[in-house]
Amino acid sequence: MNPVIAFNSKVVCKSCTLLGICLSTGLSGPDLAKLERIVKRTRPLHRGDLLFSTHSPFTSLFVVKTGSIKTVRQNPDGSEQVLGFHLPGEFIGFDAIQEDSYTCDAEVLETTAVCELPFDQLSELSQLIPDLQHQLFRLLSKEIADESKMLSLLNRKNAEERLAAFLTGLSCRFQRRGFSPTDFYLSMSRSEIGNYLGLAVETISRLLSRFQEDGLLIVNRKHIRLLNLERLHYLAGNDTRVQRKGQQQAAGK
Amino acid sequence: MNPVIAFNSKVVCKSCTLLGICLSTGLSGPDLAKLERIVKRTRPLHRGDLLFSTHSPFTSLFVVKTGSIKTVRQNPDGSEQVLGFHLPGEFIGFDAIQEDSYTCDAEVLETTAVCELPFDQLSELSQLIPDLQHQLFRLLSKEIADESKMLSLLNRKNAEERLAAFLTGLSCRFQRRGFSPTDFYLSMSRSEIGNYLGLAVETISRLLSRFQEDGLLIVNRKHIRLLNLERLHYLAGNDTRVQRKGQQQAAGK
DNA sequence: CGCAATATTGACCACTCTCAATGAGGGTGG
DNA sequence: CCACCCTCATTGAGAGTGGTCAATATTGCG
Structure with a gap:
């Protein structure tokens, strides 16, 4: 649907939100290049597509480049719980690290492009680049803090x-x-x-x-x-x- | 109150929950010893004590050894939100990494002993020990997954x-x-x-x-x-x- | 020993859910 | 191209869960 994204993901990625994030946190040029090298090229996704689904093996984190994605979990009683909406520049998949498999479905809400970051490579890389490791800790931490704000919202508002x-x-x-x-x-x-x-x-x-x-x-x-x-x-x-x-x-x- | 804890934190720590966690995840002997070396000795805390409070600079993660701790945040409107209760073996402070300061109060509910893990040292160490880094990612990830279960609980139950x-x-x-x-x-x-x-x-x-x-x-x-x-x-x-x-x-x- | 904090129990009521009907797009096929 | 259908959205009326207020234990602490 959006050929620009399909044609040169390199360019898009450079200007894109993933790197926006990392840049803003002080990754220097060469480190950034290394990070960019492990980004897997993916094709655009369309409304209704599943980026990943519950119980499938955890391989990668994703960052939304354009579009939007919702994460949903099936409750034991069969009802669904929407866990969040993910906009450009935001990560998906953090909750899967501990289980080695995804714990929710990630469903595409509109035509969407993502960066895929294979977690093994990301881990290895962050062994070499302390700043990257720290940045990942921060991102995970941010997620935790955000969710606890959600808790206040649901309890008090x-x-x-x-x-x-x-x-x-x-x-x-x-x-x-x-x-x-x-x-x-x-x-x-x-x-x-x-x-x-x-x-x-x-x-x-x-x-x-x-x-x-x-x-x-x-x-x-x-x-x-x-x-x-x-x-x-x-x-x-x-x-x-x-x-x-x-x-x-x-x-x- | 509990002299065993005060007297030899080394022994307690060895048998304690922090290391229980790390052991269960495959940290080998020497690595474990390194981890143990950065654990800061702390004195027992009593009901009402604040382990840390909102906006104070983030220095360390904590693990409850014995006792229990609640984390609370003040809402903008002045109301309080209890974010969680932390039992032996459980971590506190993950949400502070991103802000470089704590985002909630940690209040002691009963006589409690904790392990203090200075985050700088923990980061450095996990640069050297890939397993430790991975374990930390897992712990953060677990926290995220748990909180999203809480979201289901509040929304659906x-x-x-x-x-x-x-x-x-x-x-x-x-x-x-x-x-x-x-x-x-x-x-x-x-x-x-x-x-x-x-x-x-x-x-x-x-x-x-x-x-x-x-x-x-x-x-x-x-x-x-x-x-x-x-x-x-x-x-x-x-x-x-x-x-x-x-x-x-x-x-x- | 008394005061303050916490817990329990009851009566009432508000917020929001459920059920139901209707309207508005968007896609498909004739 | 239009009729049809299906999903999504809107709006109304009634009901139920759980909050608020209040009064009364109960406990713990100084």
Whole structure:
């Protein structure tokens, strides 16, 4: 679908998010070249494709170059849990290291290109390059910290706050990658958003309508435009300043 | 309080959980000795002590030797979120690597001994010992996978299932460390359990009473005895076999 | 021995889920 | 090209789980 990606992954990769990440953390030229050498070339993926699936042997980490991917796990009772959405520049597969097999499915949400990093080679390389090792530790650590923020979100926030947090979160992540923070496409369905946030589809739908009525955003199917980022941040509770109400279960001890 | 720990941390450490972990993963004798050499000796901690606190500079990972520790984060709105409880053999501090400072408070719940692992030295050492590096990756990865299970728990399970999952979870963790899986002390308060599971204190209290009425367990303040582990696992939804009801929000797509 | 913190139990109510009906696209085949 | 179908999204009405508030044990600590 996007020939540019298919033709010269080298070029794309150079300019791409994976290296963006590594550069920003102080990998120097030659080290970077080594890293680049182990990146496996992959062909573009399409909506519905599985990048990997649960129980298949763990071989590689992936970084999204363009597009988006959701990770999903099947619960013992047969229900599904969406674990996350992965945008350009973000890693997938960290949870598989410990099991030697993937612990979730990674499903492509739209036409998507990824970098594949064979983990064996990445490990070897990080034996040679301390900075790389440290960077990997940081990335894993970031993942842990992010997930624990998700825990707060699910435990402490109501539906409105969750959706506002979700939208502002996307906004920030897009902005960091150079996309518009106020104008983007939701590659995931309402139902996937709801599943991820622990809310029913209907709740997502109702809230988007309400946010639109309140002039916070304009939503049209997959396209969304955030009109009042400040207020959304406020609703999300990202705001350190005064809070508007005594949260439920306010304190622990 | 426990003089054995204070007197010869060497001996305790050898037999202790930290090395239990590393041994189980194939670190050989000499490598193990190197690891042991960087373990910093620390004095026992008491209820209410902070092992570290938010924003203080990140220096070390910790492993609980005996006792227990909770990790808590302050939300922007002033409410607290309990992030986890850490039992003997379990690590604390992974989330701090990326920030170079701790992102939560680690508060001691009862008299507790820990191993301190200065992260700089640990990093250096894992440059020399590939197995150690790999083991660290695994530990971080495990943390990520565990947290994503927590996400499923909060999103898909009702109060009863959450508490059952919490209790069976503790049971398994105790058993793995050689303690009784059916008979243990809850070092955390009802309120801390509720905070962690996203439930009100009252709900925890009510459920414990109900579980007791149903003959699943006997609870007396901090002490708990699980009478019917199988059924608790079943209630927790850990059971792969037939499930008892159509879970809410059954599917994603 | 009394105060403060923690736990238990009850009554009420709100948030959000469930169920149900309708609408809107997007793809396929006639 | 349009009719048809299927999935996804929206909107409404009713119900249930679990939170909030409040009162009362119970415990532990100074």
